[in-house]
Amino acid sequence: MNTGDDSDQDALVESVRRRIERNRKWLQDGDASVVRRLAQIGVLGWMIVIPMLLGVFAGRWLDRLFSSGVFWTAPLLLLGLLVGSWSAWRWMNQS
Numbered sequence: 001m002n003t004g005d006d007s008d009q010d011a012l013v014e015s016v017r018r019r020i021e022r023n024r025k026w027l028q029d030g031d032a033s034v035v036r037r038l039a040q041i042g043v044l045g046w047m048i049v050i051p052m053l054l055g056v057f058a059g060r061w062l063d064r065l066f067s068s069g070v071f072w073t074a075p076l077l078l079l080g081l082l083v084g085s086w087s088a089w090r091w092m093n094q095s
Contacts, residue, residue, distance in 0.1 A: 047091060048084035055080030 032040075059073030066072075 044088050044092070047088040048081065051084035051087070052077055052080035 055076035055078075056073060059070070059076035062068070062072035062076075063070060
């Protein structure tokens with residue numbers, strides 16, 4: 001029975017295509033070296049930490065400007081965490 005929702009099938013086909021391409025690339029290139037894996041872990045860490053630090057610096061500046069304690073620092077730190085995590089997730093899932 002066809003429900004008319006081809007977007008699920010399109011997503012499945014795209015996922016299978018990416019998996020086949022990754023497998024082909026792995027067969028061609030082999031496993032990545034330990035140094036490359038460590039570099040990827042480092043990049044992921046910085047992708048999360050840098051937006052958090054920017055949020056802290058902007059929040060501290062706003063808190064000093066408005067004399068508001070940590071009213072801006074805490075939410076901007078969490079916003080930085082969300083932005084960093086989202087960008088790291090996108091980077092890991094690109095083909």
